[in-house]
Amino acid sequence: MSSDTETDARPTPEKIDRVVIRFAGDSGDGMQLAGTQFTASSAMFGNDLATLPNFPSEIRAPAGTIAGVSSFQVHIADWDILTPGDHPDCLIAMNPAALKANLHDLKPGALIIVNVDAFNERNLAKAGYESNPLEDDSLRAYHVLTAPMEELTKKALAGTGVKGRAVLRSKNFFALGLMSWMYSRPLKPVEDWIVKKFGEDSPVAAANLAALHAGYNYGITAEGFHHTFEVEPAALPKGEYTNISGNIATAWGLIAGARAANLPLFLGSYPITPATSILEELAKQKHFGVKTFQAEDEIAGVGSAVGAAFAGNLAATTTSGPGLALKSETISLAFMLELPLVVIDVQRAGPSTGMPTKVEQSDLLFAMYGRHGEAPLPIVSIASPADAFSATMEAVRIATKFMTPVILLSDGYIANSSEPWKLPNVEDLPTFPVTLTTEPNDGDEFLPYARDPETLARPWAVPGTPGLEHRVGGLEKQDRTGNVAYEPENHQLMTELRAAKIDAIRRDIPPIKVHGDADSKILVLGWGSTFSAIRAGVLNARRNGRSVAHAQIRHLNPLPPDLGDVLEGREVILIPELNNGQFARMIRAEYLIAPRSYAKIQGEPFKADEIEEQLNEICREINS
Amino acid sequence: MNIDIKQYTRADFQSDQEVRWCPGCGDYTILASVQTFLAELGIEREKHVFISGIGCSSRFPYYMNTYGMHSIHGRAAAIASGVAAANPDLTVWVITGDGDALSIGGNHLIHALRRNINLKILLFNNQIYGLTKGQYSPTSEQGKRTKTSPMGSIDYPFNPVSLALGAEATFVARTLDMDRKHTAEILAAAAEHRGTAFIEFYQNCNVFNDKAFIELTSRDTRDDNRVYLDHGKPILFGADNEFGIRIGPTGAEIVEVSKVGIDSIQVHNAKDPEPGVAFALSRLSHGPHGPTPLGIFRDVERPVYEDLMVGQIEEAQAQKGTGDLADLLRSTGTWTTN
Numbered sequence: 001m002s003s004d005t006e007t008d009a010r011p012t013p014e015k016i017d018r019v020v021i022r023f024a025g026d027s028g029d030g031m032q033l034a035g036t037q038f039t040a041s042s043a044m045f046g047n048d049l050a051t052l053p054n055f056p057s058e059i060r061a062p063a064g065t066i067a068g069v070s071s072f073q074v075h076i077a078d079w080d081i082l083t084p085g086d087h088p089d090c091l092i093a094m095n096p097a098a099l100k101a102n103l104h105d106l107k108p109g110a111l112i113i114v115n116v117d118a119f120n121e122r123n124l125a126k127a128g129y130e131s132n133p134l135e136d137d138s139l140r141a142y143h144v145l146t147a148p149m150e151e152l153t154k155k156a157l158a159g160t161g162v163k164g165r166a167v168l169r170s171k172n173f174f175a176l177g178l179m180s181w182m183y184s185r186p187l188k189p190v191e192d193w194i195v196k197k198f199g200e201d202s203p204v205a206a207a208n209l210a211a212l213h214a215g216y217n218y219g220i221t222a223e224g225f226h227h228t229f230e231v232e233p234a235a236l237p238k239g240e241y242t243n244i245s246g247n248i249a250t251a252w253g254l255i256a257g258a259r260a261a262n263l264p265l266f267l268g269s270y271p272i273t274p275a276t277s278i279l280e281e282l283a284k285q286k287h288f289g290v291k292t293f294q295a296e297d298e299i300a301g302v303g304s305a306v307g308a309a310f311a312g313n314l315a316a317t318t319t320s321g322p323g324l325a326l327k328s329e330t331i332s333l334a335f336m337l338e339l340p341l342v343v344i345d346v347q348r349a350g351p352s353t354g355m356p357t358k359v360e361q362s363d364l365l366f367a368m369y370g371r372h373g374e375a376p377l378p379i380v381s382i383a384s385p386a387d388a389f390s391a392t393m394e395a396v397r398i399a400t401k402f403m404t405p406v407i408l409l410s411d412g413y414i415a416n417s418s419e420p421w422k423l424p425n426v427e428d429l430p431t432f433p434v435t436l437t438t439e440p441n442d443g444d445e446f447l448p449y450a451r452d453p454e455t456l457a458r459p460w461a462v463p464g465t466p467g468l469e470h471r472v473g474g475l476e477k478q479d480r481t482g483n484v485a486y487e488p489e490n491h492q493l494m495t496e497l498r499a500a501k502i503d504a505i506r507r508d509i510p511p512i513k514v515h516g517d518a519d520s521k522i523l524v525l526g527w528g529s530t531f532s533a534i535r536a537g538v539l540n541a542r543r544n545g546r547s548v549a550h551a552q553i554r555h556l557n558p559l560p561p562d563l564g565d566v567l568e569g570r571e572v573i574l575i576p577e578l579n580n581g582q583f584a585r586m587i588r589a590e591y592l593i594a595p596r597s598y599a600k601i602q603g604e605p606f607k608a609d610e611i612e613e614q615l616n617e618i619c620r621e622i623n624s
Numbered sequence: 625m626n627i628d629i630k631q632y633t634r635a636d637f638q639s640d641q642e643v644r645w646c647p648g649c650g651d652y653t654i655l656a657s658v659q660t661f662l663a664e665l666g667i668e669r670e671k672h673v674f675i676s677g678i679g680c681s682s683r684f685p686y687y688m689n690t691y692g693m694h695s696i697h698g699r700a701a702a703i704a705s706g707v708a709a710a711n712p713d714l715t716v717w718v719i720t721g722d723g724d725a726l727s728i729g730g731n732h733l734i735h736a737l738r739r740n741i742n743l744k745i746l747l748f749n750n751q752i753y754g755l756t757k758g759q760y761s762p763t764s765e766q767g768k769r770t771k772t773s774p775m776g777s778i779d780y781p782f783n784p785v786s787l788a789l790g791a792e793a794t795f796v797a798r799t800l801d802m803d804r805k806h807t808a809e810i811l812a813a814a815a816e817h818r819g820t821a822f823i824e825f826y827q828n829c830n831v832f833n834d835k836a837f838i839e840l841t842s843r844d845t846r847d848d849n850r851v852y853l854d855h856g857k858p859i860l861f862g863a864d865n866e867f868g869i870r871i872g873p874t875g876a877e878i879v880e881v882s883k884v885g886i887d888s889i890q891v892h893n894a895k896d897p898e899p900g901v902a903f904a905l906s907r908l909s910h911g912p913h914g915p916t917p918l919g920i921f922r923d924v925e926r927p928v929y930e931d932l933m934v935g936q937i938e939e940a941q942a943q944k945g946t947g948d949l950a951d952l953l954r955s956t957g958t959w960t961t962n
Contacts, residue, residue: 046959189957233961242958256949266710286940288947291933293709296735300702303695303732307675307706310693311714315706333696423958426950463691463707463714466670471639471685473694474678483641484686 013184013230018077020085021179024102025094025115026063027056027070030172034092035072037176041189043243043420046233047076050532052084052605053416057273057357064126069101076183078232082532082539084417086607090182092175094118094149096127103139111143113178115171117150145224149174149215156214161203170211177215184230187216237422244421246385246414247274250344251281253392254316255288257342260393261400262433263314268293268304270323273356274412275346278318298326302343306330309339310472312436312462314396316342320412321350321363324370331405332371335498337472338449338458340399340406342392347411349603358603359413361528362579367407368557368586374495376502378402379556381409383531386421388414391554397432402505403457409556411578413529413605437461437468442480446470449482456501506558512566517547521571522618525595527553527583530576530606537611544612546619556583564591572596572618576606632663639689650801650827651681651748657807658746659688665815667715674717675704677724680755681748681827684719698729701736701745705929708742712930715815718745722763723753726782730762737793740819741929747784748801748825752833764833765911785906785921788822789899795821796902797920800840801828806852806918813920819928826912840916849912853905853919858889861915869905869917876904878915894923 023035032053042049052073061068075085087107093099095118106112119134133139134146153171162170173194180187190212198205219225258265267290269279283292291313295301302317309315319327324345334341347363349355363370367379378398382391388410395408437459440446446468449458461468470482478485479493514523516538526534531552538550551566553559567573567587573595575584581597588595598614600606637659645651662672672690676682678697685692691714695703700718708716718736725733725747736743752770753759759772763784767776788796795817799810807825814821826837839849847863859869860881868889870879881889896902902921909916941947 040957044957044959046961236961238961240954240958240960242954242956244956248956252949252952255947255952259949264710266706268706285947285952286937287944288952289937289941291709291937293706295702295705296731299699300705300732300735303699303702304706304709306695307693307703307708308710309706310691310703311673311707311710313710315710329696330699337693423953426953462711463673464670464711466668469670469690471688471692471694473686473692474696475694 011226011228013228016229016231017079018075018081019090019183019229019231020073020075020088021090021092021183022071022073022088022102022105023092023175024069024071024098025172026097027058027068028060028063029070029094030169031070031094032072034172034176035074037190037193038179038185039074039418040193040243041180041185041187042074042076043241044189045186047231048079048081048234048236048420049074049076049243050081050084050419051075051417052413055357057355064095064097064123066097066101066127069098071098071102076231078234080234080236082536083608086609092179094171094175096124096129096133099133100127100129106142108141109143111145112139113145113147115149115175116146117148147178147218147222152214152218153211156210157207160206160210162207167207170207173208173211174215174218177212178219178225181216181219182225182228184228187212236420239422241420241422243418244385244389245416245418246382246388246410247277247346247416248281249385249388249421250382250392250410251278251285253389254282254342254396255285255290256389256429257393257396258314260429260431260433261314261396263312263400264289264291266291266293266305266308266313266315267318268295268301268308268315269318270295270298270301272298272320272323274348274415275318275320275323275344277415278344278346298323299330302327302330302334305341306334306337306339309334309341310337310463312460314340314400316344318344318346320346320348320356321366322353324363324366328370329372331377332373332375333474334405335371335375335377336474338403338498339460340403342395342399342406342408344392344408344410346415347409355603357412359411359529359605360578360601360603361409361411361530362582362601363409364556364579364582365585367409374499376499376557378404378406378502378505378558379409380406381528381554381556382414383528383552383554385414385417385419387531389421389424393430394554397430398505398508400434401432401457401508402455402501403460404502409528411529434460436465438465440467447480447482448472449477450480451497451501454504456497456504503558506561509555509558509560511562512551512553512560514566515550516542517549520547520549521622522548522574522615523567523570523572524548524550524574524576524611524615525553525567525587526550526576527556530578533606533608534576534611536608537606537615540608540612541615546615548615556586559590567591567593571622574598574614574618576600576611576614578605630668632666632669634659634663636669637662637689639687641686643687644683645680646831648830649680650750650825650829651684653801653804654746654748654807654825654827655684655687657804658811661808661811671713672715672717673704673707674719675700675707676719677721677729678755679721679724679753680829681719681721682724698724698727699732700724701729701732701743704743705736705739705741709930709933712742712934716743718743720745720747722747722749722751722761722784726762726784726787734787734791737788737791737820737822739929740794740926742819744814744821744823746823746825748827749784750827750829750833751836752829754829754832758832781910783906783910784824786903789903789906789922792899793822793922794819794924794926795920796922797822798824798826798918800826800837800918802841810920813923817923819926837912839913849915851908851915851917853892853894853917853921855892855894855920855923858886858891860889867915869908871901871904876908878908894920896922897924
């Protein structure tokens with residue numbers, strides 16, 4: 001089915017270089033879907049983009065209330081952008097609660113498009129409005145357009161076979177159609193998606209297509225919507241792109257990592273927000289030979305992965321904070337066994353259940369120290385959705401080369417947001433094939449804890465290999481033989497050897513890339529998903545004449561060998577983090593310097609403006 | 625390729641580590657039974673993997689010259705599940721105890737049983753915490769006085785066979801540590817079984833819970849209390865088989881054969897697809913006190929987890945071909961810039 005509306009004459013759209021749009025409605029209104037599809041058609045159109053979904057942790061909080069508001073923000077531009085945008089230029093509000101919950105974020109003069117049918121007394125009361133904001137002049141600072149989305153959706157769906165309450169489920173497509181008109185998006189990608197998702201002949205597909213076109217056509221005919229906008233395709237570096245979210249890229253990174261290591265992939269996991277979609281994605285990719293084991297709990301998730309690692313698979317487990325706590329003892333076992341294992345922590349706001357759908361970087365010190373005994377582990381962090389693929393491959397590389405568990409830190413922002421990713425050439429991806437041990441390594445004997453002199457990794461001989469039968473376990477081992485040993489000197493030696501092995505990873509870490517004014521007195525030091533806001537904030541500050549350097553650290557343990565040099569001689573080292581200053585604490589302890597911590601613990605990512613404002617303040621202090 | 629089938633002896637399965645259980649421990653007998661059995665079984669030594677948790681029994685893998693892992697408390701079944709799923713060609717044994725499998729590891733046990741993963745779970749039940757020197761366990765009888773229950777335990781105990789049957793395990797058996805002939809039979813049937821095999825060993829801890837199974841082991845009482853279950857045969861016991869088991873309206877009951885007639889006696893059917901009668905038999909004795917069934921309660925077929933897992937992978941590959949990474953990266957749509 002193709003849309004004939006696209007041939008209609010449209011008023012010449014105003015060309016804009018960027019726009020931030022937020023779709024907001026009740027959590028049952030399908031705003032995530034509308035936003036995702038708007039993003040997908042923008043991606044196909046060639047815009048650069050970044051997204052920020054935001055939803056309540058309840059699947060269905062009471063309808064019409066502020067607590068039940070779900071939103072999806074997308075930033076599209078004709079140039080290389082980094083963040084989903086600080087303040088929306090346009091808000092689609094499907095009900096009064098969505099308007100109230102999001103109004104304070106809007107840019108002055110922003111465009112607000114409301115589903116006027118939902119602005120009845122009952123909904124206004126649920127949202128806590130004493131009078132109707134559409135009538136009481138309280139929105140005079142904004143440009144408000146109204147559309148009777150429910151009424152028109154009902155009319156559009158007559159004859160589709162969809163009846164009763166189900167009709168209103170299509171109103172998100174009406175909103176999407178209207179926004180596609182406003183921002184000159186092609187309908188074709190959405191139409192194709194609807195047909196693929198619901199089936200060509202299904203009434204639901206017909207209903208959604210009807211609503212989509214009705215929304216688009218409403219834009220053509222209704223007064224007020226004639227001022228349209230156009231964002232040209234971005235001049236991204238030449239190449240083939242896809243729009244990728246962090247969890248999908250992480251799942252694909254595991255597949256690519258296993259391929260690079262030449263091992264079968266095994267994922268033992270237990271569903272937990274916001275990590276679950278990694279398990280879901282890998283469960284779909286069975287034709288890669290991936291084994292996914294949905295365990296009975298977090299402990300069995302990592303336990304099964306340890307078993308699979310012992311049996312010679314590339315083993316991984318995915319989780320979020322509370323699950324990482326449950327897995328702690330088993331990760332210590334894997335550390336003691338010296339088996340490769342990738343532990344992926346998609347961090348969320350804690351402690352305890354905390355705010356499961358909100359972002360935080362507060363598991364850093366837990367990843368560093370959250371084990372009993374002396375058990376240091378390598379930590380790799382992911383900086384953005386598109387970075388997740390290579391960061392995950394790096395975690396696999398370290399795990400297999402050094403025979404150790406690795407903690408890969410992602411977070412809820414990376415997990416669910418998306419951005420264009422320039423596809424790598426598969427042939428150019430790194431390879432690090434694992435050689436399993438098949439022969440004795442000490443005359444006729446096999447010593448499971450005789451180490452590689454360079455990496456200090458032990459040999460990996462897997463069950464099924466004749467002649468290399470051996471036992472491993474959590475009890476302290478004798479050096480080389482791996483037999484149970486309680487000798488005091490041996491325990492000290494083994495503890496030091498295990499620590500030295502993790503430290504040896506340092507030699508494998510590439511030099512830090514310092515961006516901006518490399519020799520500036522001011523360095524912004526970040527890790528993980530703060531990347532985009534820091535980079536954008538630093539860019540803006542530099543455009544305004546400030547001199548600032550930025551370094552984003554991927555390897556958090558061990559730290560890069562040149563980090564000391566990068567920190568050397570700075571007047572101010574600003575460390576923005578979505579926690580209470582954990583990385584700042586690590587840097588202070590490691591380098592005996594006093595960085596300036598900028599802690600945001602609100603369940604939301606940094607805004608670029610916030611970083612820039614910090615930099616302005618620092619500049620004022622330095623210069624005064 | 626070597627076409628000679630290797631002939632093993634028990635010594636081939638003995639590791640070079642000194643066995644360090646208390647003298648007189650029932651674990652020695654079970655270790656000898658298993659080593660002797662594996663030598664006869666004929667599966668290549670390198671294909672055996674022994675995974676244990678924590679506890680006295682869990683030292684077992686160190687003494688087996690096979691692949692093995694002495695893991696952490698309660699998690700052996702979960703770890704072994706990963707070994708078996710990762711490589712279905714292996715023969716994976718879980719060595720565990722009443723504390724390890726039924727207390728801290730209870731969750732992993734029941735889930736392994738319901739999934740029917742190809743594991744052979746040997747639970748050494750001595751009804752006490754031995755490694756920590758004598759606290760009551762989840763199979764200790766109510767009223768038991770231990771260091772942590774000086775006035776008697778108020779915990780109601782698990783019956784491990786009832787628990788396994790409740791989790792719909794496909795193979796459930798019970799044997800006695802000292803009965804090496806019976807142990808060998810049960811091990812052979814468990815090895816033959818595809819899917820999870822659960823064997824409860826009554827294992828005497830002569831230091832912290834001596835004579836817990838005395839009614840089944842002493843010469844004076846054992847004939848009256850050992851009720852052997854043999855598939856296809858009436859369930860009879862006593863020195864002259866004068867007693868039998870009848871399934872009545874409220875469960876299994878002990879009857880005198882001369883009074884009810886041999887036709888009333890339950891003929892044991894380990895292959896019964898429904899676990900109800902097996903469960904009724906498991907309720908005959910708790911503790912154990914009095915006549916106690918030994919043998920294979922249940923031995924039925926159900927699809928094995930790893931087979932289903934591999935089957936789905938093969939089906940996906942038949943439909944979509946072997947995964948291609950370049951295709952995957954493009955699977956949600958791409959655009960090209962010039």
